[in-house]
Amino acid sequence: HRTFKKGKTIQHDATFHKEGKLRATGVSQVEAEVRRTLGMGPVDFRNTIYAAQKDLLTLLENTPGRRKEWFLRALGIDYVKTESDRLLREHIDAKDRDLRLHEGELKGLIDRYDPEELSKLQKLVEQLSIERKDLEDRMVSHTERRKEVAAELHRFQEKKTEYTRLVERHASLSGDKKDLVRQRERLFDQVKSLPGLEKECQDLEKEVSALDAKKQNLEGLRNKKSEYERLKSEIRFTEKQWKELDTRVGKTRANIEIIDKDAERLASLRKGVRELLRIGPQIPDTDLEQAAQSMEANLLHTIGTLSARLEHLVEERKNLAADWKIIEEAGPHGICPLCRQTLGAHYGQIEGEFSSRFDRIEKEALETCEQKDRVTVEKDRIDQQKPALREIRGISERLKNRLQLEQDLQELLAALRRNEEERKSLADRIVESGYDETAFLQAERDVRDLERVQVRCIELGKQIAHGKAQMSQLEALGTRIQDKEGEIAHITAAIENSDFNPELGTRLEGTLEGIDSGIRAAGAEIAANSERVKGAREKIERYKKDEEAIEELKSRKAGLEEEIGLLRLTRSMIGEYVLYLMQVVRSRIEGEVSHIISEITGGRYEQVLLDEDFNLLVRDIDDDFPINRFSGGEQDDIAVALRIALSRYLAELHHVHESTLLIFDEIFGSQDEERRTNLLSALRTQESRFPQIILISHIPDIQGEFSNTLMVEMA
Template sequence: MLLNNIRLKNYRKFRDEFIEFPRGILGIIGRNGVGKSTIFEAIGWALYGSVMSRSGKDEIKSQNAPEGEICRAELEFSLGGHNYKIVRELQGKSPLSRAFVFIDGSNLPEVARDSEVNKYVEKLLGMDYVTFMRSVYAKQKELASLSILTRAERQKVIRRMLNIDKIDLAVDAIRTDKRDKQEFIRGIEFKLEDMKKLKQQQNNTTKEIEGLKEKIDTLEIKRTRLEKKKGRTRKSRDKQEVLYKKHNEIKNSISKLSSKLEGLTQRKNELLKEEQKLKKEKQTLATLEPKEELYEKKKRQKEAMDELRLRHNRKNDLKRSVKQKQREIKTQNRLIKETQNRLLPLKDIDRKYKKAQKDLKEIKRKKMILDRDTKEIIKKESVFKSKIEELSEKKDEISSLGPNSKCPVCFRRLGKTHKDILNHFEKEITKIKGEYQKIRNIKGKLASQEKQIKDNEARLEKHKDALNKKLARKSGLEAKLRNQKQELSKATTKLAKEKSELKSLVHVKFNDVQYKKLKTELESLSKIRDEIIRLRKDVSRLPQVLQDGKINSKAIAAQEKELKTQKKALAELKFDEGKYEKTKRTFEQVSDDLSGCETNLEKEEGNLKVKDRELKTIKDKITEQKTYRVKIKSTQTDIQYLERLESLMSDFRNELINRIRPLLTARASYLFRELTDDRYPLIELDEDYNIYIVDENQKYGLKRYSGGEEDLANLCLRIAMSQVIGERSGAEINFMALDEIFGSQDESRRINILNAFNKLTNQFAQIILITHIDTIREKLPYVLRIEENSNKESHAQFE
C-alpha cells in the first residue's frame, strides 16, 4: 500500500487542503499545535472511521466552517495494481457519517455505507485499525514507554502490539467454556434422582389406575339403572303436577273474584253517600248565587280607587324627592369647588416629572458607559496578572532546573543560556508589572466616578418617586372632579323631570276612609264568592256519580255469576293432595340417588385423571433423567477435547513468542548498527523483553546509556516490531509514520537516523517524519511545512 494524496475539507484546522505524498522520506515540519499529527489522523479516519479520531465526531469539523458545509477527507492510495479512493464525510448538526470507496477512477462507488466501508478496508488491507496503527505509526511517548514499564506491563504491551494477546484471549475463552461445561455437569448432577424409586412409583400408580377404572364401571351400571327408574316416576309426577296446577289456578281465580266483588260492594256504598252530599250542596248554592252580582260591583269600585291611591302616593313621593335632590345639588357644588382648589398647587407637576425622568436617563447612560469601561479595565488587569504569574512560574521552573539540565521544549542542554533566559524573564515581568500598576490607577479613578454617579442616581430616584406620588394624587383628584361633575349633571336632570311630573299631579285627591270601608265590604263578599265557585264545581259532578252507581251495580251482578261458576269447576276436578305429595317425594328420592351416583362417578373420574397425570409426570421424569445422563456423558467428552485444545493453544503461544523474539532481536540489531555507525553491534531481548546493548562483547541495560541512545534503541525495536506486524498480517503496507522521534537526539544522531531511514526505503517506500525541529529540513528530500494563520487555520506547503 502506497499513499498518493489526501484532500481535507473543514477537517479540524484545515479548511481546504490538498497534499500529495511523494515516494521516499517526507518530513512534516511545524510548530507544536499547528496540525502536523492531524494529517496522519485524517489518513486513519478516512480508512477506518471514528475509531481513529482522538475526539468525538462533533469536534472533528473545523470551528471556522460555515454551518451548512460538510467535513470531508478524500484519501487516494495504490495497492495490488489498483488505485483506490476512499471518501468519508460528516454532515449536519448531529454529525451523520457517510463513506464511499471508488476503484481505478470509477464514478460509481464500490461500497457506499459507513460500516460497510470499514469492513471493506479491513478485508482489503488484511488488518483492523489497531493492527494498522501498530504497524505504520509510532510516537515518541510510545517509544520511551517500552523501557520504563514494569516487566508485566512491558510483556502485556508487546504481546498486544504483536497480536499475541488474541491467542491469550482464545485460551481464556477455552478455559471459560470448560468451566461452564463443568458447572453445567454439577447443575445436572444436582437434579439426578434414584431411577429404581421412580420405576416403583410408576408401577404403584398403574395399579391405582386399574382399581379406579373398576369403580367407575360399577358406578356407570348403577347410574343406568337409576336413570330408568327416574323416567318411570317422572310420568306419574307430571300427571299429578297438571292436576295440581289446574287446582291452584281455580283457587286463585275464586280468591281474585271474591276480592273484586268485595271492592265493588264498598264502592257502591261510597257512591250513595256522595250522591246525598251533592244534592244538599245544590240547595245551598241556590241561596248564595244572588250575592255574586253585588261582589262584582264592589270589585270595580275598589279597582278605580286603587288607581287613584297610586297616583296620590306618587305625588307625595315626588315632593320629598324634589327637596332631597335640591340638597344634593347644593352639596355637590360645594365639593366640586373644594376639589378644584386642591388641584391648583399641582398644576406644573407633569412638566417636573418629565424633567426628572430625562435627568435620570442621562445618569443611567453615564453609569452604563462607566460599567463598560470598568469591566474592560478588570479584564486587562486579569490578563496582566495572569501573564505575571505565568512568567514567574516559567522563571522558577528554569531556575530550578539549573544550567546542566535539558530544555523542556527541545531537550537540549541549557548551559550558558540558562542565565540569559532568567534575565529575559525578569525584564518581561518588570515591564508587565509597570503596565499592571497603570491599570490599577485607572481602576481607582473609575471607582471614584462610579460612587459619585451612584449618589446622583439615588438622589434623582428619590426626587422622581416624590413627583410620582404627587402625579398620582393629581390624577386621582382629576378623576374625582370628573365624577363629581357627572353626579351634579345627573341630579340636575332628574330634578327637572320630577318637577315636571309633580306639576301634572297637582289636582289629584284621595279619600282614605271611604277606601278602607270599601275594602272591608269586598273582603266579606270575596269569601262568599269563593264558596259559590266551590259549590258549583262539586255540584257539576252529580250526573257522573249517578252514572257510576248504575255501572257498579251491573259489575256486581256479573262477578257473583262468575264466582258461582268457578266454585262448581273446583268441585268437579276431584284433586287428591295426599296422592300428589307422595308421588312428588318418590320422584325426588330417585333424583337424589341418581345425583349422588353421578357425583361419586365424577369424583372417581377426577381421581383417575389425577393419577393419569401423575403417571405421565413420572414417565416424563424417567425420560428426563435418562437425557440428563446422556448429556453428562457428552459434556464430559467435550471437556476432554477442550483440555487438549487448551494445551495445544498454550504450546502454540509459547512457540510463537520464542520464534518472534529472535526475529525482533535480529531486525532491531541491524537498525541499531546502522544508526550508531557500527559502534554497537547487537541489541538483545530477554524473555521479559528487557533491552540490552552489546558493547565490546558485554551486554548492558539501557540505564547505562544516555537518553538519546536509549530512545534510539527503543526506536529500532519499534521499527522492527512494525516490520514483523506487517509481515505477519500479510498486508502490503509500504509506508511508516514516526511522530516526534528527534527530540532527545543530538545533531549527529539525527543524521544517522535519517541515513538509516534512507536505507529502509527498500522496505518502506514512504517514510513520514513528523517533527517540530526545523534544523533537519535540509537533510530531508521532501519537506511539507504546516503553518497557522491569524484565523487559527492551518495550511500545508512543500518547500
C-alpha cells in the first residue's frame, strides 16, 4: 500500500507472504523475492500467462517485419540487441573522443619538442655560470673599495657637521642679539609716556569717588521697577485669562444650542427608522440599533443559505449536462457509459428523464433567485438606515453632556467676574508704586559712564606699574646683549681656525657615486644572468617533461586503439549472437507450435515453419503454405497455437512448471459466431496442459461456454 503525506513524497510499503509465512518486507526486498519465487522478471511473467487483445492480430499480420518485431519484443531479444548496441556505441564514441584528444596532445608535444635546442640550452647554462663567477668577483672588489671611501666620507661628514653647527650657532646668536636690541628700543619708547599716565590717573580717581552714591540710587529704582514689572505681568496674565474665559463661555453656549437642535433631530430620526424598518413600540428607543443588527444577521444567514443552494443547483445542472452530452453523442445505437449496455429503445425514455430534470432544476433555481432578491432588498433597506442609526448613537451620546455644559457655563461666568475684580486691584497698586521710567534710565546712564571711567583708571594703574617694571628690564637687556656679543666673538674665532674643506667632500661623493654605479651595473648583470639561467633551466625541465608526456601519450593511444578494436569486435559478435539466438528460438517454437496445432486440429496440420522474419508456413499434405491461404477459423487456430507455444517456451526457459494459467484478453475481436466457437474448441484442447484458462470478453453470447463466469459492472 502507499501512504500520502501533504507536501511530501509518496511512501510505499510492501510485504510478501508465502505458505502463511512472511518472506520479505519493503519494496525492493519484495520485488527480489517475487522474482525468485516466479523464476522470472515481470515482463517475462506477463508474456508467459497473459495474451493481450492485439497479440493474435499481430501474429496474423501480413505486414513484413511486424511479426518479427513482436517476437523480438516478447522474448526480450530486441532489448539485448538495442541496449547492448547503444552501450557499446557510447563506449566506442567515448574512447574515440579520448583517442582524438590524446592524438592532438601528442602532435602538439612532438611539434614543439627539439632535441638540438635542449643541447644548446645546456651549453648556455654552463657559459652563464662562468660569466656569473666573474661578475661576483667584480662585485666583491667594488664593495671593498666602497667601504674605504665610505669611511673617509664619514670622517669628512663629522667635520662638516661640526663646522655647520658653529655656523648655525653664530647665526642663532646674531639673531638673538638683534631681538634683544629691538626689545630694548621698544621698552625705552614705552617708558617715555609714564609721567603723562600718572597725571591722567589722578584726575580720573576724583570722578570715580561719586560712583557708590549713584549705584545706591539705581538699586532703589530697580526695586521699584521690579515691582512695577511684576504688577504689569499679572495684569497681562489676567487679561489673557479673561479672553480665554470669554471664548469658553461663547463655545459652551454654542454647544448648548447645538444639543437643543440635536434633540429635535433625534426624535425625527428615530421615527423614520421605526417606520422604514417596521419596528413597533415594544422596542425601546435605546435598542433600535441592536434590533436592526439582529434583523441584518438573520437576513445575511438567509442570503448565504440561498446562495449555497444556487451553487448546488448550478453544479447539479453542469454534471447533468455532461452526462447528457455523452449519451447524446453516443446516440440510440451507442453504449451507455454507466451500464456499458446498448441504449437502443431506452434512448427516448432517457431523453425525457433528462429533460424533466433540467426543467425541475431551472424552476427551483428561478424560485431561489426570486427569494434571494427579496431578502437582498430587505438587507439593502437596513444598509440605507445605518447612517441614521450611527447619527442617532452620536446624538444620544452628546445629549448626555447637556447638564454638565450648564454647570460649566455658570462656573465660567463666576470666573469672569472674579477676573475683572483682580484686574482693577492690580491697576490701583501700579499707581500707588510711583515708578518713573525716565528717572530710572538716567540713573542707569550715570552709573554706566562712571563704571567706564573706573575701568580706565584701573587700566592706567596697571600700565603705570608695568612701566616701572620695564625700567628694570632695560638694565637686564643691556647685560644680556653684552653676553651675546662675547659668545659671538668666540664662535667666529673657532670657525676661522677650522680645517673643513668643502671640495674634499665633493670629490669623495663623486668617487662613491662611481663605485655605486659599478655595483649596480654588476648587480643588474648578475640579475640578468640569473634570469637567463632560470629561463634556460625551466626550458630544459619543460623539454624533459615533454619527453615523459610523449611516451605516456603514446602508451595511452595504443591502449585506446586496442580497447576500440575490442569494443567493435564485441559489437559484431553480439549481432551474430542475436542472429544465432533467433535461430534457436525459431527452432524451439516451431516444435511447440507444430505439436499444439496438431492437438487443436486433430492431426490435420502437424508441422509449422518459421522463416528468418518469423513468417508462418503451414504444411498441408505435401507442401508448405502461408497463413493467408487458410480460412479465418484456421488462422485463429494457428495464432492461438503460436501464442501458447510462446508461453510454454518462456516457462520452460525459466524452469517454471508448465501447469500454469493462461489469460486471453478480448481475443475474439469481431469474429462471427462460427469463428468464436472454433476458437473455444481450440482452447479446450489445451485444458489438460493449462488447468486454468481465463478469457476476458464483453460479448454476452459466450457466457454459457464457461464453467465459471465473473460479471464486472460499473457502480
